[in-house]
Amino acid sequence: MAVYxxxxxxxxxxxxxxxxxxxxxxxxxIAEGVENSNYLIExxxxxxxxTLYEKRVDPNDLPFFITMLDHLADKNCPVxxxxxxxxxxxxxKLCGKSACLIKFLPGISVTTPTPLxxxxxxxxxxxxxxxxxxxxxxxxxxxxxxxxxxLATDCGPNELDAxxxxxxxxxxxxxxxxxxxxxxxLPISVIHADLFPDNVLMLDDQVTGLIDFYFSCTDIxxxxxxxxxxxxxxxxxxxxxxxAVSEALITGYDEIFHLSAEDRAALPVLARGASLRFMLTRxxxxxxxPADALVTRKDPMAFLNRLKFYQENPDIFxx
Amino acid sequence: MAVYxxxxxxxxxxxxxxxxxxxxxxxxxIAEGVENSNYLIExxxxxxxxTLYEKRVDPNDLPFFITMLDHLADKNCPVxxxxxxxxxxxxxKLCGKSACLIKFLPGISVTTPTPLxxxxxxxxxxxxxxxxxxxxxxxxxxxxxxxxxxLATDCGPNELDAxxxxxxxxxxxxxxxxxxxxxxxLPISVIHADLFPDNVLMLDDQVTGLIDFYFSCTDIxxxxxxxxxxxxxxxxxxxxxxxAVSEALITGYDEIFHLSAEDRAALPVLARGASLRFMLTRxxxxxxxPADALVTRKDPMAFLNRLKFYQENPDIFxx
Numbered sequence: 001m002a003v004y005x006x007x008x009x010x011x012x013x014x015x016x017x018x019x020x021x022x023x024x025x026x027x028x029x030i031a032e033g034v035e036n037s038n039y040l041i042e043x044x045x046x047x048x049x050x051t052l053y054e055k056r057v058d059p060n061d062l063p064f065f066i067t068m069l070d071h072l073a074d075k076n077c078p079v080x081x082x083x084x085x086x087x088x089x090x091x092x093k094l095c096g097k098s099a100c101l102i103k104f105l106p107g108i109s110v111t112t113p114t115p116l117x118x119x120x121x122x123x124x125x126x127x128x129x130x131x132x133x134x135x136x137x138x139x140x141x142x143x144x145x146x147x148x149x150x151l152a153t154d155c156g157p158n159e160l161d162a163x164x165x166x167x168x169x170x171x172x173x174x175x176x177x178x179x180x181x182x183x184x185x186l187p188i189s190v191i192h193a194d195l196f197p198d199n200v201l202m203l204d205d206q207v208t209g210l211i212d213f214y215f216s217c218t219d220i221x222x223x224x225x226x227x228x229x230x231x232x233x234x235x236x237x238x239x240x241x242x243x244a245v246s247e248a249l250i251t252g253y254d255e256i257f258h259l260s261a262e263d264r265a266a267l268p269v270l271a272r273g274a275s276l277r278f279m280l281t282r283x284x285x286x287x288x289x290p291a292d293a294l295v296t297r298k299d300p301m302a303f304l305n306r307l308k309f310y311q312e313n314p315d316i317f318x319x
Numbered sequence: 320m321a322v323y324x325x326x327x328x329x330x331x332x333x334x335x336x337x338x339x340x341x342x343x344x345x346x347x348x349i350a351e352g353v354e355n356s357n358y359l360i361e362x363x364x365x366x367x368x369x370t371l372y373e374k375r376v377d378p379n380d381l382p383f384f385i386t387m388l389d390h391l392a393d394k395n396c397p398v399x400x401x402x403x404x405x406x407x408x409x410x411x412k413l414c415g416k417s418a419c420l421i422k423f424l425p426g427i428s429v430t431t432p433t434p435l436x437x438x439x440x441x442x443x444x445x446x447x448x449x450x451x452x453x454x455x456x457x458x459x460x461x462x463x464x465x466x467x468x469x470l471a472t473d474c475g476p477n478e479l480d481a482x483x484x485x486x487x488x489x490x491x492x493x494x495x496x497x498x499x500x501x502x503x504x505l506p507i508s509v510i511h512a513d514l515f516p517d518n519v520l521m522l523d524d525q526v527t528g529l530i531d532f533y534f535s536c537t538d539i540x541x542x543x544x545x546x547x548x549x550x551x552x553x554x555x556x557x558x559x560x561x562x563a564v565s566e567a568l569i570t571g572y573d574e575i576f577h578l579s580a581e582d583r584a585a586l587p588v589l590a591r592g593a594s595l596r597f598m599l600t601r602x603x604x605x606x607x608x609p610a611d612a613l614v615t616r617k618d619p620m621a622f623l624n625r626l627k628f629y630q631e632n633p634d635i636f637x638x
Contacts (some may be wrong), residue, residue: 025426042425
């Protein structure tokens with residue numbers, strides 16, 4: 001959410017000569033996305049996002065992301081294509097970092113989604129899953145269910161309780177519950193795995209862009225629905241569940257990509273898993289990030305609240 | 320250089336209904352300018368910068384800045400006008416902060432200026448000074464020569480030497496020199512007082528925008544030339560002086576706004592003062608900002624190097 005690598009206008013001008021995109025008219029560092037450096041670039045021809053990949057994105061994963069985006073774009077999903085240079089190369093080097101020039105997409109990210117917006121997002125997620133059924137790329141989920149116990153341990157022996165008294169016990173019991181109930185037979189697919197409202201661009205209740213694919217990976221397909229549900233159907237602090245938004249999201253998705261009885265039955269445990277995953281990564285970052293650092297720390301409690309809601313309301317997906 | 324106040328897309332959409340500017344299409348937080356929060360906004364009609372004023376800008380100064388920008392725009396200086404809402408108001412409130420909607424200007428800020436770019440900037444500064452000769456607004460310079468001794472004291476008894484051994488003596492001697500030699504009879508004007516390359520937008524060696532007027536104030540007019548000279552004619556670390564850029568900047572300015580013999584004679588001491596001013600404010604921020612804070616600390620040594628250069632080369636303005 002900051003600009004980590006400062007690229008001068010002259011360096012950007014020079015970088016753009018590799019492409020057939022016109023010459024530089026404006027360049028602004030933008031606060032966007034995961035921990036990459038992003039510039040909103042305007043040329044004499046068009047607008048682009050220039051992304052420099054910082055430590056959280058492994059350059060070895062870039063070919064997977066590019067192939068996935070090309071596949072989705074070919075099937076008319078609203079994803080931002082990465083631009084090829086004059087000799088066909090998309091993964092560039094700039095200021096010592098891996099870098100890509102990406103088409104700019106209009107649209108805004110909502111903070112408090114309406115049911116209509118959630119329905120459109122559910123449909124867009126379903127269309128993305130449809131488009132990915134014949135995608136052969138694979139990428140392990142570095143944040144999958146098997147990693148959560150170790151992540152909880154890595155938070156340290158007393159740190160979870162320092163965030164909230166009793167949190168360690170909640171986490172331990174939930175890890176046990178998930179180990180006993182995590183579905184083993186559901187369909188696997190490449191998924192987005194991080195479809196928060198920040199990563200959906202909208203205009204007039206229409207989805208104009210799905211962005212920030214840097215957590216996308218191979219995992220249980222319905223887990224993507226669970227992540228999106230946890231991200232969209234609560235107030236930011238997780239204290240208020242919005243039943244209308246929830247119903248719209250699930251209905252929109254199901255209309256495009258049918259949720260099987262098995263998917264639907266698994267959604268409560270998948271949503272508990274999604275809540276625990278974001279609670280743990282936020283807790284880890286909270287513990288390991290100084291309060292005044294460049295990165296804004298996100299409150300882990302917001303996902304503890306979601307976890308508790310899903311524990312107490314397993315029936316909400318039966319709509 | 321960061322986004323301090325997070326404004327949701329819904330809040331921006333709502334804010335824009337006060338104006339006749341179309342509806343929101345895109346909004347990106349940008350890392351720009353002094354410590355304000357800035358969003359690059361696209362509507363169905365045009366592009367704008369939305370600025371929320373944080374602690375470094377006193378809301379009571381906003382009417383001065385707006386009157387100044389209107390005055391300059393009326394005289395065809397390339398400054399970004401602030402947009403009036405439907406009832407003629409420019410200073411708004413948003414998220415509890417004073418806020419303005421400002422016209423977006425194309426252009427890029429160079430990092431390593433060429434002589435042609437410096438010449439264009441000198442001319443633009445001269446044109447701005449020309450346009451301000453009949454401007455009646457006044458604003459005290461909160462960073463003027465009279466404040467520097469107190470600023471040095473506020474850095475603390477040992478902190479300057481901790482930045483660089485011997486720095487305290489250099490500062491004390493320079494303060495004495497400036498007190499003895501600071502010009503008392505030169506023409507006064509409203510000046511920009513912070514015309515670094517960051518604050519000049521250019522396309523093809525032409526100035527397309529002068530921005531970030533939040534240090535503008537009433538002071539010795541030639542001091543603005545000295546500040547601009549110190550900002551433009553050195554490598555960023557202040558170790559390399561560029562004589563061709565210096566000559567182009569001064570010549571360009573003089574062509575539009577004649578430098579009197581008195582101005583020219585005073586430039587060496589004014590440039591030493593400008594160097595000390597930025598060295599001291601950077602030192603103060605360096606001492607009082609944690610190394611890992613949201614704000615990037617700028618190296619005070621870059622302006623100590625400039626100060627030493629001006630001490631040793633008083634003849635460079637005799638061109």
